[in-house]
Amino acid sequence: MGKIAFIFPGQGAQYIGMGREISELYPSAAEVFEKANQALGFDIRDMIFNGDEETLAITENTQPAILTASIACLMPLLEAGIRPDYTAGLSLGEYGAHVLSGTFTFEDAVKIVRKRGKFMQDAVPIGLGAMAAILGLDRDVVIDICEAAQSAGVIGPANFNCPGQIVVAGETAAVNEAIRLATEKGAKRAVLLNVSAPFHCVMLEPAGEKLKAVLDEVEVHPMNIPVVANVTGKVIPSEDQVKELLIQQVSKSVLWEDCVRTMVEAGVDTFVEVGPGKVLSGFIKKIDKNLKALNVEDKASLDKTLEALKG
Known part of the structure; x- marks a missing residue:
């Protein structure tokens, strides 16, 4: 096996009950939901497990919900001693990559994306x-x-x-x-x-400006795993570029295909989609059908992925 990358899904992957099965099996995953509740000041776990699709689909809810479920699904992989060589995420998912790499604490990241969701929604009136x-x-x-x-x-x-x-x-x-x-x-x-809004275009620049003010208050820690940025499609060369790339990401094109090709050129042949859905796995196979795409969102997918990675 070549190198491994963990990749994190973006908005649209959400569903009621995501992360629940993993959190019932792994105390460390359950703790992620608890940390999210405390950081956000409301019961997002209940919204994810027992809420309705419409509420979950509101952008300022969707973003912290997907991040929380994704980091919960990450815990069993880390406990199994599996460490990726690279990480990336689609749009919102890039924050999951930064939590994995250690750039942001989970608590900081979940608060940032809650606000990011609101800023992105508010930037353009619905319908325009x-x-x-x-x-x-x-x-x-x-x-x-x-x-x-x-x-x-x-x-x-x-x-x-x-x-x-x-x-x-x-x-x-x-x-x-x-x-x-x-x-x-x-x-x-x-x-x-x-x-609900035209994400990743110049109309979202006001959201990027508001996001800058939020990111200015957050500490960036050293990256322990190389993160590939949406905006450039390349590995982020140093921590001092992290915030600027995330600000630009709101209103610039997401170069997901470029991100994947960068990791493949670096020797990655196995991608693990961590969190709800298999959207990114589908993209991986369309970029290069010879690549291995695994995912972790419940016990069945976790077992299959652990078997593939440890075998």
Whole structure:
């Protein structure tokens, strides 16, 4: 086996009950939920385990909830002595990577992402912005489509997830124009996403400014594991760049495919998605079908992953 990377999911992966089974089996995972409750000052564990989908889907709830469930799912891997060579996360998931690396304490990170979620939601009034997934077109074509669609308003590429899956974000009229152009260019699909704000575009710059004020109050600790940043697709060279990259990340494109390729070039052949869902595992397989994609979100997936990593 080559090198291992732990990767953390982003918004959209949430579901009621995520992390529950792991927390019932591992006291260290249960403690993560307790720490989240104390840090946030409300019972987010109850929201995650017993709440409703609508409440969980509110961005300022979703972000700390996914981070909490992800770090809970991380605990059994660490207890088993499995240490990754690299780590990264999709958008919100980058905070999970920083908790794993030691850059932020979990308590600091969960408070940051609670506020991050609120800032991102508040930056653009509901209805004024949109996001769309464009499937089956090359990166260059989608960039050209965004430039052409700027005649209808602000728009840009938001996520380069994997070959043939790119998300665009911006003003609603411009996103609809991009969908029309993408369909004309022969996209397999071009569809609006069910999101509350146009994440990862210039309309979110005010959220980045507010996030800066929050990050200014937080201590950054040495990185124990190399973290690959969404904004650059490269390993973060030093701790003094961590905050600036996270501020930019709110309003800049997420270069997920680049992040994965950077880790593969460094020798990673096994990716473990830590937390709810298997979205990133799907992207990994589309980037390179020879890569091994594992995940940990419940007992069954944990057992399978531990067997694969220890075997």
